[in-house]
Amino acid sequence: MKKPYYTAVLCVIIGVIFSLTYAHASQSIELDQRGEGTGRVSGITVTNIKYRLSSIDPSRVDAVTFDVADFQGNISVKLVSSSNNFYSCILQSGSRWLCPVDGVNVASIDAVRVVASGN
Numbered sequence: 001m002k003k004p005y006y007t008a009v010l011c012v013i014i015g016v017i018f019s020l021t022y023a024h025a026s027q028s029i030e031l032d033q034r035g036e037g038t039g040r041v042s043g044i045t046v047t048n049i050k051y052r053l054s055s056i057d058p059s060r061v062d063a064v065t066f067d068v069a070d071f072q073g074n075i076s077v078k079l080v081s082s083s084n085n086f087y088s089c090i091l092q093s094g095s096r097w098l099c100p101v102d103g104v105n106v107a108s109i110d111a112v113r114v115v116a117s118g119n
Contacts, residue, residue, distance in 0.1 A: 044068050046114050053106070060103040064112070067095045073118015079104050081111040 045068070052063040064077055064087075076086040077099045089099035 044071055044114075044116050046112075049112060051106075051109075054103055057103070059106050061101055061106055061109065062103060064099045064101055065092070066097055066099075066114070068097055068114075068116065069095045071095070071116060071118075073116055075099075075114060075116045077101070078113040078115070079109045079111065081113070086115065 047067045047069075049064065049066045051061045052065065054060040054062045061079070064079070068075065072091070075089040075091075075097055077089055078086045079101060087099050087101045089097045092098045
């Protein structure tokens with residue numbers, strides 16, 4: 001009678017091990033796809049950065065666009081170093097990314113921090 005109990009416990013333990021292994025593997029990032037810093041960072045290269053000014057108030061930026069070659073993950077951008085606001089970006093076509101930034105004041109932009117995750 002105790003044999004089915006041990007089998008069930010063993011199945012639960014194996015299930016937990018596989019779940020943890022899968023969770024860890026899905027969060028791993030290849031070494032060539034991560035990094036942070038100023039200038040060229042290992043992983044991705046951001047080029048052709050352009051700001052789209054608001055048509056209503058040209059002292060504000062409505063969006064930022066840039067190119068990131070051969071990247072299909074998630075990208076966010078931050079424009080004000082003292083802010084905690086990161087704006088999600090959308091892959092437009094090819095390697096061109098669009099980041100709507102909700103009217104950030106041009107005078108307050110002091111950095112372009114691009115955070116990429118995935119592969």
